[in-house]
Amino acid sequence: MVQQIVFVTGNANKLKEVKMLLAPEVGQEARFELINTDIDLDEVQSSSLEEIARHKVAQAKTVLPEGTAVFVEDTALCFEGYNGLPGAYVKWFLKKVGPEGLVRMLEGFENKGAEAVTTVAYSDAEGEIHIFQGKTSGKIVSPRGSRDFGWDCIFEPVECANKTYAEMEKADKNKISQRSRAFALLQKHLHNDQ
Ligand SMILES: O=P(O)(O)OP(=O)(O)OP(=O)(O)OC[C@H]1O[C@@H](n2cnc3c(O)ncnc32)[C@H](O)[C@@H]1O
Numbered sequence: 001m002v003q004q005i006v007f008v009t010g011n012a013n014k015l016k017e018v019k020m021l022l023a024p025e026v027g028q029e030a031r032f033e034l035i036n037t038d039i040d041l042d043e044v045q046s047s048s049l050e051e052i053a054r055h056k057v058a059q060a061k062t063v064l065p066e067g068t069a070v071f072v073e074d075t076a077l078c079f080e081g082y083n084g085l086p087g088a089y090v091k092w093f094l095k096k097v098g099p100e101g102l103v104r105m106l107e108g109f110e111n112k113g114a115e116a117v118t119t120v121a122y123s124d125a126e127g128e129i130h131i132f133q134g135k136t137s138g139k140i141v142s143p144r145g146s147r148d149f150g151w152d153c154i155f156e157p158v159e160c161a162n163k164t165y166a167e168m169e170k171a172d173k174n175k176i177s178q179r180s181r182a183f184a185l186l187q188k189h190l191h192n193d194q
């Protein structure tokens with residue numbers, strides 16, 4: 001039987017990328033079925049990305065039927081010049097000042113370096129929590145490309161140095177993104193587990 005795994009997120013862009021990342025390879029059978037639920041989960045204040053993700057999944061567990069395998073992810077954008085801020089709080093910065101505001105934060109800083117970090121917390125059917133993290137280095141630039149997804153238009157990854165995430169095809173972003181690296185680890189875990 002194909003195992004069902006719940007992904008709790010209210011972010012449609014994340015969901016789209018994760019569906020692509022966890023899709024079975026061509027010619028291979030699906031090993032699990034991904035189900036999306038949007039439950040508003042608390043994001044605790046912490047400088048530990050792992051702690052935030054752990055708390056999110058533990059809370060999701062409390063509202064889902066016992067024995068549900070579930071994962072969440074939390075994505076941070078960490079500026080080198082700010083010792084890792086805004087980090088997990090980037091969502092609130094985006095809401096208040098938009099991508100331009102984030103760019104302005106680095107005015108006067110020579111170091112425009114940033115790291116994107118996705119932390120996945122997976123709670124298996126037995127309730128054991130596993131953490132997977134993926135990172136991509138880049139720099140913050142003036143907005144270019146589509147405005148569809150968070151800070152995509154201001155993040156230029158080192159591995160594709162003349163395009164922002166927003167200017168890249170989704171498949172190309174997925175080759176190098178922090179999310180793809182975190183989910184590759186989850187996928188490996190799921191495959192080894194079966
Ligand atoms: O329901 P959840 O999964 O928590 O979804 P969210 O939108 O609240 O997401 P986060 O708590 O992880 O906050 C991350 C913020 O960064 C944005 N973001 C996440 N991944 C991104 C990516 O790959 N590219 C650009 N922006 C991203 C996202 O839109 C949020 O504003």
Ligand SMILES: [Mg+2]
Pocket residue numbers: 043091
């Ligand atoms: Mg969130």
